[in-house]
Amino acid sequence: MSERTHDLVIIGAGPAGYAAALRAAQLGLDTACIEREERLGGTCLRVGCIPSKALLESSEKFHEAQGALAAHGVKVARPKLDLKAMHGRKDEIVTALTDGIAGLFQKLRVTRYAGDGRLDGPGRVVVTGADGAETVLKAGKVLIATGSEPADLPGVTRDGDRIGDSTTALAYPAVPESLIVIGAGAIGLELGSVWSRLGAKITVLEYLDRILPGTDAEIARTALRFFKDQGLEFVLKAKVTGAEVQGKQVRVDVEGREPLTAARVLVAVGRRPHTAGLGLESVGVATDRRGFIPVNGSCETSAAGVFAVGDVIGGAMLAHKATDEAVACVERLAGKAAAFDPALVPAICYTDPEVAGVGRTEEDLKADGVPYRKGVAPFRANGRALALGHADGRVKVLAHKETDRLLGVHIVGPRAGDLIAEAAAAMAYGASSEDLARVCHAHPTLSEVLREAAQACYDTPLHG
Numbered sequence: 001m002s003e004r005t006h007d008l009v010i011i012g013a014g015p016a017g018y019a020a021a022l023r024a025a026q027l028g029l030d031t032a033c034i035e036r037e038e039r040l041g042g043t044c045l046r047v048g049c050i051p052s053k054a055l056l057e058s059s060e061k062f063h064e065a066q067g068a069l070a071a072h073g074v075k076v077a078r079p080k081l082d083l084k085a086m087h088g089r090k091d092e093i094v095t096a097l098t099d100g101i102a103g104l105f106q107k108l109r110v111t112r113y114a115g116d117g118r119l120d121g122p123g124r125v126v127v128t129g130a131d132g133a134e135t136v137l138k139a140g141k142v143l144i145a146t147g148s149e150p151a152d153l154p155g156v157t158r159d160g161d162r163i164g165d166s167t168t169a170l171a172y173p174a175v176p177e178s179l180i181v182i183g184a185g186a187i188g189l190e191l192g193s194v195w196s197r198l199g200a201k202i203t204v205l206e207y208l209d210r211i212l213p214g215t216d217a218e219i220a221r222t223a224l225r226f227f228k229d230q231g232l233e234f235v236l237k238a239k240v241t242g243a244e245v246q247g248k249q250v251r252v253d254v255e256g257r258e259p260l261t262a263a264r265v266l267v268a269v270g271r272r273p274h275t276a277g278l279g280l281e282s283v284g285v286a287t288d289r290r291g292f293i294p295v296n297g298s299c300e301t302s303a304a305g306v307f308a309v310g311d312v313i314g315g316a317m318l319a320h321k322a323t324d325e326a327v328a329c330v331e332r333l334a335g336k337a338a339a340f341d342p343a344l345v346p347a348i349c350y351t352d353p354e355v356a357g358v359g360r361t362e363e364d365l366k367a368d369g370v371p372y373r374k375g376v377a378p379f380r381a382n383g384r385a386l387a388l389g390h391a392d393g394r395v396k397v398l399a400h401k402e403t404d405r406l407l408g409v410h411i412v413g414p415r416a417g418d419l420i421a422e423a424a425a426a427m428a429y430g431a432s433s434e435d436l437a438r439v440c441h442a443h444p445t446l447s448e449v450l451r452e453a454a455q456a457c458y459d460t461p462l463h464g
């Protein structure tokens with residue numbers, strides 16, 4: 001059994017782990033990163049954010065060619081779907097990005113260990129390779145960045161084929177004639193949109209009386225209307241209790257309702273932290289009731305010298321939150337002053353239109369009795385949105401009633417995911433809605449809608 005020593009050993013090479021490794025190496029720490037998958041980048045790069053965005057973009061092109069292009073005066077013959085090519089393009093993007101991380105590891109001299117990492121007492125991590133060979137790593141500090149995995153739904157056994165999770169739904173070999181999506185979160189709505197655009201009949205079953213939990217409710221209601229107009233069917237207040245493959249169909253049981261059937265089922269009911277087999281008990285790292293690893297303000301766990309970041313500690317299970325948290329954590333380990341504010345993490349659902357938000361929702365403010373003002377502006381009056389042919393949706397700006405400080409910005413509309421960055425930057429600098437409104441915004445751009453909403457919040461929109 002070989003033995004090696006590093007300043008920092010990171011378990012997991014997703015957006016938290018690889019970012020931590022790169023930053024630590026930049027700051028001069030002798031850094032090792034353990035990953036069991038062949039490709040670096042974690043769920044996000046391999047089977048999450050990136051491949052889903054590739055399919056969202058490709059399916060949107062197919063959908064546009066089927067009709068929407070005609071409105072631009074571009075007439076095309078009936079488009080044909082080459083799903084194999086679409087998957088091929090997606091795979092190429094994933095390969096380019098995961099290879100890019102491997103290249104950065106080499107450039108910055110991050111030592112990569114292939115295998116399963118497990119804590120084995122204070123300052124010791126054991127890596128077990130695919131061939132069973134073990135390597136012992138001694139480390140001053142250990143960082144757990146093992147991420148999360150799809151949550152199970154009682155009564156529903158995923159077979160990786162007809163009843164699958166997001167990984168299965170990113171690689172269906174053919175367009176299913178019908179697809180039941182369990183859960184109206186970002187995964188269900190994004191992948192439901194992909195297969196709907198490619199021709200599948202989609203039914204989304206959601207336990208709550210709304211979609212996109214955590215999103216501003218008014219914005220989520222508007223989004224729901226758009227998705228229904230696109231032909232997606234929604235059954236809200238539907239608690240799925242079981243699913244069973246019956247020949248070429250799957251029967252899905254819903255409490256208090258008739259069962260439904262479809263060719264495929266996508267289970268997208270959230271994710272759970274990935275801590276199995278990590279040897280947490282060997283150093284006394286505690287987990288909470290739901291399996292997350294609690295940490296202090298420096299991301300240190302209950303065991304001294306063992307840190308954790310990303311999905312495995314809970315909070316927003318988003319790649320950019322994981323990355324920023326990881327970078328701040330290792331910067332502190334390297335002796336720098338660094339902070340990360342989890343209250344200013346933008347959340348985006350990459351449907352059409354996109355749904356994005358940062359800061360507090362209107363429900364949050366009401367629940368906490370915070371006095372606020374609200375400004376709303378629609379995309380339909382925006383020249384750029386009309387030129388794009390995507391003018392559905394609106395921006396909502398929330399600011400404190402007395403101080404005018406921005407408290408939250410919520411958008412459903414074209415490129416909402418890009419527009420929200422300006423709101424996040426303004427909020428990070430403590431801007432007021434008037435500050436945002438007085439910034440010169442280029443014309444004609446979609447960002448003018450954000451400005452109009454900010455104007456509506458503190459005074460009157462110019463075009464209101």
Ligand code: NAD
Nearest residue numbers: 183184185186187188206207239240268269270271317348
């Ligand atoms: P989610 O928690 O966002 O949504 C799951 C939904 O499933 C909830 O609305 C829940 O009420 C519903 N549900 C739970 N049990 C149910 C049942 N028995 N019957 C019917 N509905 C039920 O989870 P997700 O969409 O699976 O995403 C997982 C995580 O990954 C989330 O934290 C999400 O934010 C993140 N993610 C983000 C993006 C993005 O930012 N674009 C994309 C994908 C995933």
